[in-house]
Amino acid sequence: MNFYSTSKKKRKSSISLFLTFCLFGSSLFSNAQGVKWANDGNSYYRFIKNELVQYTLPENQPKVVVTSKQLTPKGMETPLSLQFYSFSEDQQKMLLFTNTKRVWRLNSKGDYWVLDRTTGDLIQLGISLPESSLMFAKFSPDGKSVAYVSSNNIYVEDLATNNIKQLTKDGTKTIINGTFDWAYEEEFACRDGYRWSPDSKSIAYWQLDASNIKNFNMINYTDSIYSQLIPIEYPKVGEKPSSCKVGVVNLADAKTNWMNIPGDAEQNYLVRMEYIPSTNKLLIQQLNRKQNHSKLYVCENGNVKVLQEETDEAWIDIYQADNPYSIDFTNRFIWLTSSNSILWASEKDGWRHLYQISLDGKPEKLVTKGAYDFIDLKYTDEKGGFVYYMASPDNATQKYLYRTKLDGSGKAELLNPTSLKGTHDYSFSKNGKFAMHTFNNHFTQPVKEFITISNHKPINDKESIESKLPKAQETPTTEFFQITTADNIVMDGWMVKPKNFDPTKKYPVVFYVYTEPAGATVADAYGSSENGLYVGNMAEDGYIYVSLDNRGTPAPKGRAWRKAIYRSIGQINIHDQAMAAKEILKWNYVDSSRIAVWGWSGGGSATLNLMFQYPEIYKTGIAVAGISNQLTYDNIYQERYMGLPEENMEDFVKGSPIAHVQNFRGNLLYIHGTADDNVHYQNAEILINEMIKYNKQFQFMAYPNRTHGISEGEGTFEHLSTLYTNYLKMYCPPGGR
Secondary structure, three states: OOOOOOOEHHHEOOOOOOHHHHHHOHHHHOOOOOOEEOOOOOEEEEEEOOEEEEEEOOOOEEEEEEOOOOOOOOOOOOOOOEEEEEEOOOOOEEEEEEEEEEEOOEEEEEEEEEEEOOOOOEEEOOOOOOOOOEEEEEEOOOOOEEEEEEOOEEEEEEOOOOOEEEOOOOOOOOEEEOOOOHHHHHHHOOOOOEEEOOOOOEEEEEEEEOOOOOEEEEEEOOOOOOOEEEEEEOOEOOOOOOEEEEEEEEOOOOOEEEOOOOOOOOOEEEEEEEEOOOOOOEEEEEEEOOOOEEEEEEEEOOEEEEEEEEEOOOOOOOOOOOOOOOOOOOOOOEEEOOOOEEEEEEOOOOOOEEEEEEOOOOOOEEOOOOOOOEEEEEEEEOOOOEEEEEEOOOOOOOEEEEEEEOOOOOOOEEOOOOOOOOEEEEEEOOOOOEEEEEEEEOOEEEEEEEEEOOOOEEOOHHHOHHHHHHHHEOOOOEEEEEEEOOOOOEEEEEEEOOOOOOOOOOEEEEEEOOOOOOOOOOOOOOOOOOOOOOOOOHHHHOOEEEEEOOOOOOOOOOHHHHHOOOOOOOOHHHHHHHHHHHHHOOOOOEEEEEEEEEEEOHHHHHHHHHHHHOOOOOOEEEEEOOOOOHHHOEHHHHHHHHOOHHHHHHHHHHOOHHHHHHHOOOEEEEEEEOOOOOOOOHHHHHHHHHHHHOOOOOEEEEEOOOOOOOOOOOOHHHHHHHHHHHHHHHHOOOOOO
8 A cells, every 4th residue: 555645736735645646647657747857967858848958057048959840750740748758878869658558556558769869760669569568668878779578578679770689588477577566566666677787788687476376356347248357466465475586688698597596485575676886796685575674685697695684573664765656766776886885774773864885894884863764865975975865853744955974974964944844855966066946835835946055045046935935825724733642642733724713613523544654644745734535625614624643654753653553553553543533522622523534545444443443533434445354455565564464363353444343333435446456345345244244334335447546437536526525514514513
């Protein structure tokens, strides 16, 4: 249950980290319209009206470098519609990704074209392969070839001759070369499954064997008179994962040399792999099945040695630099070539910090120090000796830019203007001289500026964030607060009160929940407290809208906070939410008879658990695509946070909503898509059976052939939002009394 954050002006960035993606789909993750930095470090590219424009800083002068005519294939009248583009290392050739199709979460399958910017030639790759079948095309380092995956095999195409060579030939539906199965993609963000060697002579790749993974069959009842089975290789919790290995295939003879990585391939995961720069050695990260023991292996000619390993009593988080839900994301190592080391994120001292791990066996160095969490890496300046990163030591709902010495000798230095309180982000130029700085908070729409890093000053005062604030800022409606529960747990929350709020009246409260380790809901970000499923305005109608982050959510509050939920999903998170709600019920203006809760996916599960475990608090619930039985979900996610069922089955049972159905006595609307390949529709029928068993009356809506986001089909969102709103108004009426 990995959840995503995007932005869409119509609904702001609200709904939730996950729900925005579900509603608006993978097309939002196209990078064709975003900023891509040029290699010179002083300019960037943007596509504008089907033309590639290069902007040079600090003047920010535009120059069209690729015209729409150059992007128009011979015999066609319109230019290619791009989902993604990339450059060769010399930036003289461009890979253009178009005609794309969705594979699970993202549109990662399609057609690729190469534009030679020197000659103007525009050539389609893989012309002999099926239409829209190419995945993860990449230039070789020398720019002479492009590799790609099609039908679970790896190909390489010579750009001078367009000769296509098939490097692997054993790919089938279950033997997967150069990409991954559903579970690896969903839970590790592993999609692109191969790497070019620095000398362009070979390719290292993952091979997954999913032949022992059982099919989960979804059923399509509506697209033909006879029902159709839709099988998915889906490893449920408690089932062994796909076996995985890494091989290196030589381009000259297409022979693969397999790495001799220790351990049972069906009891371990290989989650990160890359060539060590300027060598033919591989660095590979292995996680055991419980995901609480990580090893880094250096591999050469098939032989391996352990470089570093660590364990955790709960699980080891895999830090993923960049946006893991962009089409070009790979689980990269962060190389420090000057010291022949990597930057490595670990929580072993109780906080998420960066360490230098030497490839030469030298002692590791702690880089970021202190009682705070490193959040995200932005830039490493090896020449200057600094690392730039996001953190927020004093407020877990916000993000700021810090830097410190790469050798660990310095202190964290805040670089943001102290006047801008909220959520910041940065995209650094290649040389670290400039950055695109974005800012927003709960009452400020996202604004951006280009800055000079040395002084964090805008390159153009007229285009600065400060100059844009008057138009971007709104009257604040969201209040941030903290609740201390009876267990002495301090939880962050936000609240939106009704317009024309009268403290002498009592109002209904609607809680929005997620509660699991894959996402937090409380962020000082624009639109974070808006309910995109509600038709109308909750504040105008007279609701108090609230969300709280419990222990186990991925807030930057230390390892103990995040790992407290281990083996306790459905228990500790639910307890924290209920205890916080009890404190809120003490507020004089809260009507305890009108308390509602809703959530999607993990939030749907939490809604069910809150309704069933604490019926004295929550009177109305709307659960969308929730898990009713934890044993139905995939092994990577559920075993990471819950352990293995054969060792602690009682925890899976106690945390599952169906174990508490007999307590239910309120109003429940349960919603699920029948083609949900993530949280399977079987959860709905399992829940229905249990509700029938105890004669529990509730309402249920199934959306035929809709996936986890319930976004497919004409009129779907309007129907869903209308259903949601009408039910809430009927059983938890708005307004002060």
